[in-house]
Amino acid sequence: VAMQTFNLRDEWTSLETEQALVAAIAQDPALYWELLDTLPADVFAFDETGDAWREIATAIEAEKAPALSSEWAPASDPQAAALRLADLLQRRLLAEAMETMAKQLHSERPATELLTGAEEAIARAQAAIRATEAGKLTWAADLVGDVLKDAEERARQREETGKAVLGLSTGIQRLDNIISGLNAGLYLLAAGPGVGKTTLALQVAATVARQGAPVVYLTFENSPQNMVMKSVCAWGGINTKDITRGYADMRALRQAAQEWQPEVGERLATIEGTGRLSVAQVRAMALRAMNRFKAEQCLIVVDYLQLWAKASEELERRRDTRERVEVMGNMLRELAVRLDSPVLAIANQNRAEGRYSGGGAASLDSLKESGDLEYMADVAMFLTKDEKKPITEPARALKLTVAKNRHGDTGYADLIFRPDLGRLVEEDWRHGQ
Numbered sequence: 469v470a471m472q473t474f475n476l477r478d479e480w481t482s483l484e485t486e487q488a489l490v491a492a493i494a495q496d497p498a499l500y501w502e503l504l505d506t507l508p509a510d511v512f513a514f515d516e517t518g519d520a521w522r523e524i525a526t527a528i529e530a531e532k533a534p535a536l537s538s539e540w541a542p543a544s545d546p547q548a549a550a551l552r553l554a555d556l557l558q559r560r561l562l563a564e565a566m567e568t569m570a571k572q573l574h575s576e577r578p579a580t581e582l583l584t585g586a587e588e589a590i591a592r593a594q595a596a597i598r599a600t601e602a603g604k605l606t607w608a609a610d611l612v613g614d615v616l617k618d619a620e621e622r623a624r625q626r627e628e629t630g631k632a633v634l635g636l637s638t639g640i641q642r643l644d645n646i647i648s649g650l651n652a653g654l655y656l657l658a659a660g661p662g663v664g665k666t667t668l669a670l671q672v673a674a675t676v677a678r679q680g681a682p683v684v685y686l687t688f689e690n691s692p693q694n695m696v697m698k699s700v701c702a703w704g705g706i707n708t709k710d711i712t713r714g715y716a717d718m719r720a721l722r723q724a725a726q727e728w729q730p731e732v733g734e735r736l737a738t739i740e741g742t743g744r745l746s747v748a749q750v751r752a753m754a755l756r757a758m759n760r761f762k763a764e765q766c767l768i769v770v771d772y773l774q775l776w777a778k779a780s781e782e783l784e785r786r787r788d789t790r791e792r793v794e795v796m797g798n799m800l801r802e803l804a805v806r807l808d809s810p811v812l813a814i815a816n817q818n819r820a821e822g823r824y825s826g827g828g829a830a831s832l833d834s835l836k837e838s839g840d841l842e843y844m845a846d847v848a849m850f851l852t853k854d855e856k857k858p859i860t861e862p863a864r865a866l867k868l869t870v871a872k873n874r875h876g877d878t879g880y881a882d883l884i885f886r887p888d889l890g891r892l893v894e895e896d897w898r899h900g901q
Contacts, residue, residue, distance in 0.1 A: 486517035488543035639675035642881035650810035653846030682757035688741035702890035772814035
């Protein structure tokens with residue numbers, strides 16, 4: 469059986485349109501500035517038009533008169549020609565993804581792997597297409613309508629509910645009041661070893677899932693099965709040590725699992741992190757989860773960032789760990805923007821290097837091997853022990869400090885951590901005002 473292939477250059481290109489657009493701009497250089505943000509990189513599929521475009525662009529930007537040696541007829545509607553070329557580029561990207569998927573059908577790989585590969589290919593095409601739309605010059609006046617529309621919708625929601633409109637709730641009232649819930653952006657949660665950062669991240673993930681939004685949880689330290697066990701036990705107030713030692717109350721555990729599954733489990737997906745895992749793959753899985761639940765947003769949790777950066781094969785050419793962490797942070801923030809969703813990344817605090825302030829301080833300079841991680845985050849939070857507060861074991865007093873908030877105030881929430889039950893509860897947030 470002959471396999472259908474896509475000849476990208478022949479199927480989704482137009483030499484005539486490319487020539488006509490280049491000729492039109494050479495004739496009227498003012499068009500260059502009007503159409504520049506409509507023409508992304510690689511929009512010209514042919515060498516002759518691409519070379520001519522670069523020569524003309526160089527001349528115009530140097531404020532020189534452009535010269536076109538070829539006798540091409542200029543486009544009667546340059547704007548329409550530019551839009552057509554941008555559309556053809558997007559079609560080439562989609563056709564390339566479809567070609568990749570078609571070739572994989574003839575391999576010996578299992579169908580489940582083919583489906584994952586297809587989702588990844590589509591996600592890469594979607595990201596590339598969005599990239600052709602990004603970076604454009606947008607005048608502030610053109611955005612006023614969208615700003616007013618969003619404000620009206622938020623006012624309507626507040627009037628209907630009687631409550632302030634927030635992003636996805638973390639389940640910690642004081643924190644939600646400070647950061648206005650989880651919105652699109654990169655959220656860092658930093659802490660030293662054993663303080664409870666994974667417990668807090670897993671608790672936030674369960675809270676978001678209960679709100680109806682899907683959650684994709686990447687775990688590099690614990691197995692997905694272990695994460696599910698922790699979440700179920702936290703729901704039922706069951707000590708995880710009892711399960712590992714064989715002393716679990718199976719009736720209580722089954723009851724907790726039965727209640728947890730429809731409330732949390734149906735919308736909580738876990739991924740066991742490996743060095744082969746790419747950000748593009750995570751994006752594909754997140755898009756798949758959002759499509760499954762017809763959701764406009766999802767929460768992605770990375771547990772934790774430095775481990776992924778060190779193990780990542782796509783970053784293996786970076787010169788050192790600090791650069792890997794910095795690049796990974798940038799990629800995660802871009803992921804949040806592309807998905808219009810929050811990314812919660814756990815980060816370790818450094819106790820060894822001189823940059824660490826010491827004493828479990830909630831300081832931006834304590835992020836381990838961070839590079840400029842603290843600067844690219846939209847919100848940076850630190851979970852630290854509160855040694856001054858008397859409390860009865862096994863409970864621990866913690867302080868969750870928002871040290872950076874790109875969109876508002878900073879502050880803190882006092883928490884009580886029960887490591888035996890895998891829970892963090894909030895003290896009366898009004899006491900922290």
